[in-house]
Amino acid sequence: MADTHSDPQIRVVHHDQLDGNTPQTPGLIREVAFDGRNPGAAHLSAFRSTVRPGAATGAHHHGDQETVLYVISGTARYRWGDKLENVAEAGPGDFVFIPAHVVHQEINASPEFETVWAVVRSGVDPVVVNLPELDEYAEPAAVHYTHP
Numbered sequence: 001m002a003d004t005h006s007d008p009q010i011r012v013v014h015h016d017q018l019d020g021n022t023p024q025t026p027g028l029i030r031e032v033a034f035d036g037r038n039p040g041a042a043h044l045s046a047f048r049s050t051v052r053p054g055a056a057t058g059a060h061h062h063g064d065q066e067t068v069l070y071v072i073s074g075t076a077r078y079r080w081g082d083k084l085e086n087v088a089e090a091g092p093g094d095f096v097f098i099p100a101h102v103v104h105q106e107i108n109a110s111p112e113f114e115t116v117w118a119v120v121r122s123g124v125d126p127v128v129v130n131l132p133e134l135d136e137y138a139e140p141a142a143v144h145y146t147h148p
Contacts, residue, residue, distance in 0.1 A: 008040055018048055023128035027057035027141060028106060036124035045124050051076070051108040051115045054143030059084060059105050059134035063127040067098040067119060074115030077107040083137040103131060105138050 011034070018031035028051050035045040049069070051057065069076075071094045080086050080102050089109060090096050096117075098104055108115040121127075 011038065011040065015048075022047070022126045025057045025060045025128055025130055027051060027055045030119075030126075032126070034124075035126055041124045043122065043124065045121045045126065047119050048072075049106075049117050049119050051106055052143065053108055053113055054111040054141060056107040056139050056141040057105050059103055059131040059138050061101055061103045061129050061131070062098070062121060063123075063129060064100050065121045065123040065127055066100050067121050069096040069098070069117045069119050070094075071096070072116045072118060074113050075109040076115045076117060077109045077139070078104055079107065079139055080104040084134065084139070085137075103134065107139050107141075111142050 013033040018033055020029065020031050022030050022032045022035070024030055028049055030047050030049050032045070032047040034041050035047075051074075069090075071090045071092055073092055075089060075091050076096070077087060077089045078096060078098075080098070082103065084103070084105050
């Protein structure tokens with residue numbers, strides 16, 4: 001009989017088991033499903049991100065990691081560039097690709113409903129480089145929240 005402790009295992013993380021103990025960006029709540037703290041994670045991390053109604057994140061990037069987002073609900077606005085001069089929106093069912101080192105900001109375009117997306121990143125370490133010096137270029141939040 002095979003030793004199941006050394007064989008790769010399929011793992012399930014249920015929605016109520018997501019872990020908020022990860023680097024955060026103001027305006028956004030990250031809840032980790034898989035990262036380097038989990039057995040078997042060698043190349044990818046995955047988590048759920050939530051932006052409350054009318055909220056906006058600060059400018060940030062994720063170092064060498066590429067990011068793919070899948071919008072579950074709401075309307076997400078993304079700004080990017082050295083001065084956050086570019087803009088695109090995505091809604092439920094849309095995928096968004098953010099290249100490594102690209103400075104970006106996420107905005108919930110709705111003042112009424114939260115925006116939620118699933119995120120997969122090309123690394124197991126939670127790299128978040130917040131850039132408050134770019135606040136003057138960031139789109140302001142319509143609603144301000146304190147981070148939990």
